[in-house]
Amino acid sequence: MIKIKNLTVEVGDKQILNGLNLELKSGEVHAIMGPNGSGKSTLSYVLAGREGYKVTGGSIELDGINLLDLSPEERAVIGLFLAFQYPIEIPGVQMTTFLKTALNSLRKARGEKELDSLAMLKLIKEKQKLLGITDDMLKRPVNVGFSGGEKKRNEVLQMAMLEPIFSVLDETDSGLDIDALKIVAKGINTLRSPDRSFLVITHYQRLLDYIQPDVIHILSKGRIVKTGGAELALELEKNGYAEFIENVA
Amino acid sequence: MLPKTPTPLTSDESAFIHVKAGESLKENLAFIRNDSKDHSIHLNIIVEEEATLELIETYGGNGSYTTNVEMDIFLHRNAVLKHLKNQNESQECVHNNIVSIHQDKSSSYSSLLINKGSKNSHYNVRSILQGEFSTCTFKGINILKEKQKAKATIAIEHQVPNCESFQFYRSVLDDWSVGSFEGRVHVFKEGQKTFARQMSNALLLSPTATMFTRPELEIYADDVECNHGATTGQLDQEQLFYLRSRGIPENVAKNLLIEAFISEMFEGFEDAKL
Numbered sequence A: 001m002i003k004i005k006n007l008t009v010e011v012g013d014k015q016i017l018n019g020l021n022l023e024l025k026s027g028e029v030h031a032i033m034g035p036n037g038s039g040k041s042t043l044s045y046v047l048a049g050r051e052g053y054k055v056t057g058g059s060i061e062l063d064g065i066n067l068l069d070l071s072p073e074e075r076a077v078i079g080l081f082l083a084f085q086y087p088i089e090i091p092g093v094q095m096t097t098f099l100k101t102a103l104n105s106l107r108k109a110r111g112e113k114e115l116d117s118l119a120m121l122k123l124i125k126e127k128q129k130l131l132g133i134t135d136d137m138l139k140r141p142v143n144v145g146f147s148g149g150e151k152k153r154n155e156v157l158q159m160a161m162l163e164p165i166f167s168v169l170d171e172t173d174s175g176l177d178i179d180a181l182k183i184v185a186k187g188i189n190t191l192r193s194p195d196r197s198f199l200v201i202t203h204y205q206r207l208l209d210y211i212q213p214d215v216i217h218i219l220s221k222g223r224i225v226k227t228g229g230a231e232l233a234l235e236l237e238k239n240g241y242a243e244f245i246e247n248v249a
Numbered sequence B: 001m002l003p004k005t006p007t008p009l010t011s012d013e014s015a016f017i018h019v020k021a022g023e024s025l026k027e028n029l030a031f032i033r034n035d036s037k038d039h040s041i042h043l044n045i046i047v048e049e050e051a052t053l054e055l056i057e058t059y060g061g062n063g064s065y066t067t068n069v070e071m072d073i074f075l076h077r078n079a080v081l082k083h084l085k086n087q088n089e090s091q092e093c094v095h096n097n098i099v100s101i102h103q104d105k106s107s108s109y110s111s112l113l114i115n116k117g118s119k120n121s122h123y124n125v126r127s128i129l130q131g132e133f134s135t136c137t138f139k140g141i142n143i144l145k146e147k148q149k150a151k152a153t154i155a156i157e158h159q160v161p162n163c164e165s166f167q168f169y170r171s172v173l174d175d176w177s178v179g180s181f182e183g184r185v186h187v188f189k190e191g192q193k194t195f196a197r198q199m200s201n202a203l204l205l206s207p208t209a210t211m212f213t214r215p216e217l218e219i220y221a222d223d224v225e226c227n228h229g230a231t232t233g234q235l236d237q238e239q240l241f242y243l244r245s246r247g248i249p250e251n252v253a254k255n256l257l258i259e260a261f262i263s264e265m266f267e268g269f270e271d272a273k274l
């Protein structure tokens, strides 16, 4: 599914990712944990194709396609999705217009028939119910006036609508109360299937209780310093990052 | 006293719209030119006591020509005028519009100008609030590209107390286009409790586009609330990236953001289209 090889990335003049290697197979869920500033969001932005992140070495492939050649919208078309750590507010663009335009843009680019308003509304209703999104939120402009938790749920709503094959969730669990956390986990678990993969960036064991990742990676100073199973998260919870970070120092 | 009969019409193409007391009327005036001739249009509008007029003016055409529009508007006590102007003239046209508005007590004027056409356009308004509790709103949208120039000069006189005036302009400027907005609020000594707001926001889509904004406040009363502001900026790159990351092509995403930028202007003019 996704293959990241020896990735080095600069932001401004600063090297943030230092030879990162990561591979996810179809159907797998991997978690990335790591201290603040270790480069987790940088990785997610590079995957999504944000400007200002200069790839100075290495490669990223999604199903054999070189992601680095593609614009952000082309990456979405081949099935990539990023749930933002800090979702962006867009005053003046209504949620429903946004969801409609996004899904139909993807369908069009893939040569599929665009959905009419009725079919779209039905689909939105269905996903909305799954994620406890109120009608009121859908009437508002994108993320404007949403609470922190509502913004995160809105990211998962978009993911549920667009049905990506590879999703990166950047701290989608931060700032969620326990009920919202369960809802978000449900959103992820509902999509989970043998041909979809997820990369879940998190600081907390809590989320992992609900979505049980196959593999956990620890990122430190722009590199994966440790890879293991569920036990790794528990260990971190107990002892912190100190022992792993010392490993690379 | 405001007149109830038209001033003599001076030009080849003129219209006199008279709404009698208590009545309401919708009027659609379309001036579409394909003859490359210059035109001089005189519009005389009288809305009597308690009467309502909804007026839509549309300008369009092909070729190179000049349009001069002179407009006199009289709003009597409690009269309401909702005024939409679509200026979508040929790109080689010069369009000049002089508007004079007199408003009596408790009358309300609200307008939206959508300015897309002409290589050169000038919208020149003098609004006189001469009856207490009257209110006027001038909203404008400039959508300019290439070497288009559009200028708006709006002068509002608060001659009596307790009136409100609003001027809101949004300009979307591409290529080498130039927008200019001069909004003047003149509060007479008698104009106590005036409330006046003025705001010009511009979105520059190219580094060679320019917006000039010049607010002018001339205030002789001491108990008034007048404010003005101006911003110029570019499309927000973070918003653009967010939209694109959802699969929305760059040009569609840009258009969504441009529409969002001007969307507020359509409040009260929901039927208007770009």
Ligand SMILES: Nc1ncnc2c1ncn2[C@@H]1O[C@H](COP(=O)(O)OP(=O)(O)OP(=O)(O)O)[C@@H](O)[C@H]1O
Residues within 6 Å of the ligand: A011, A012, A014, A016, A034, A035, A036, A037, A038, A039, A040, A041, A042, A043, A085
């Ligand atoms: N635009 C930028 N200019 C300069 N430095 C940047 C920029 N963006 C990020 N950085 C730096 O890159 C490093 C990695 O940031 P990143 O956001 O990827 O960390 P993170 O692991 O996601 O942290 P957190 O857990 O706090 O979300 C930080 O030191 C940050 O200050």
Ligand SMILES: [Mg+2]
Residues within 6 Å of the ligand: A040, A041, A042, A085, A170
């Ligand atoms: Mg981060």
